Amino acid sequence: MDANLELIASNKSFGGWHKRYRHRSTANGCDMVFAIYLPPAAETGPVPVLYWLSGLTCTDENFMQKAGAQRVAAELGIAIVAPDTSPRGEDVPDDPEGAYDFGLGAGFYVNATQAPYNRHYHMYDYVTKELPALVEAHFPVTDRRAISGHSMGGHGALICAFRNPGRYVSVSAFSPICAPMDCPWGQKALGRYLGDNREAWAQWDASRLIGEAGERLPLLVDQGSEDGFLEEQLLTHRLVDAAKAADHPATIRMQAGYDHSYYFIASFIEDHLRHHGAALLD
Ligand SMILES: N[C@@H](CCC(=O)N[C@@H](CS)C(=O)NCC(=O)O)C(=O)O
Numbered sequence: 245m246d247a248n249l250e251l252i253a254s255n256k257s258f259g260g261w262h263k264r265y266r267h268r269s270t271a272n273g274c275d276m277v278f279a280i281y282l283p284p285a286a287e288t289g290p291v292p293v294l295y296w297l298s299g300l301t302c303t304d305e306n307f308m309q310k311a312g313a314q315r316v317a318a319e320l321g322i323a324i325v326a327p328d329t330s331p332r333g334e335d336v337p338d339d340p341e342g343a344y345d346f347g348l349g350a351g352f353y354v355n356a357t358q359a360p361y362n363r364h365y366h367m368y369d370y371v372t373k374e375l376p377a378l379v380e381a382h383f384p385v386t387d388r389r390a391i392s393g394h395s396m397g398g399h400g401a402l403i404c405a406f407r408n409p410g411r412y413v414s415v416s417a418f419s420p421i422c423a424p425m426d427c428p429w430g431q432k433a434l435g436r437y438l439g440d441n442r443e444a445w446a447q448w449d450a451s452r453l454i455g456e457a458g459e460r461l462p463l464l465v466d467q468g469s470e471d472g473f474l475e476e477q478l479l480t481h482r483l484v485d486a487a488k489a490a491d492h493p494a495t496i497r498m499q500a501g502y503d504h505s506y507y508f509i510a511s512f513i514e515d516h517l518r519h520h521g522a523a524l525l526d
Pocket residue numbers: 298299300301302306310344394395396504505506
């Protein structure tokens with residue numbers, strides 16, 4: 245294994261292995277930790293990969309510990325890679341007030357252009373290029389990739405897929421921030437990472453990008469009807485309207501009674517894994 249990959253945890257799970265690694269990231273200019281779940285099938289040949297992007301305040305651990313994805317990933321023979329949600333380290337600038345919705349734990353999967361954030365906050369390059377290249381060089385995986393995520397990570401999954409035709413075979417999201425240009429979380433993050441120019445923001449807004457997406461990968465989205473962030477931050481109706489206007493194949497489900505938590509994600513993760521499995525194993 246590469247000298248740039250330090251194993252920091254290893255747990256057997258459903259016949260496969262959950263592992264955590266630390267490595268030096270060139271894109272983010274700091275050490276990063278990610279988790280990988282390798283299903284039993286990876287012991288006999290390379291398997292495709294689902295990239296999972298988590299939401300505000302998360303690390304690689306939230307999804308792996310709470311979503312309950314390993315059983316079906318093991319059955320299907322799919323690896324799952326979960327990166328952290330921002331650069332980390334003593335010299336990585338955080339929100340000046342220490343707020344949870346910007347800075348550490350809140351990289352928004354963009355490439356920052358504004359000082360002081362532009363030195364480390366390159367999560368888009370990290371999750372779309374650097375991390376897949378590292379994973380594909382050092383683990384028994386193929387270059388068939390799918391992408392999904394939750395909330396800020398749902399936004400991340402959508403923009404990564406829409407901006408990169410051919411890179412992913414499948415995309416889905418839970419409770420995504422659908423129109424970051426028009427909600428407080430997105431306006432704060434895009435304003436600080438990218439500056440005042442809203443034209444620059446539009447390159448990172450799923451409801452704007454879907455119209456110009458270079459391919460029409462069928463999209464699966466689940467959203468809880470009792471999610472406290474729905475009306476102010478997530479704006480799911482904007483993605484519904486934009487998908488219709490773009491004639492983009494989309495199944496956007498409002499799930500009655502569910503909230504924003506991993507209890508919700510765990511309830512529907514199997515559907516998402518099978519959605520990705522159909523494309524990854526095609
Ligand atoms: N109320 C939360 C807002 C952040 C939040 O809900 N984060 C979601 C993603 S946007 C999450 O996945 N949290 C971690 C978890 O539930 O394990 C806080 O203030 O920390």
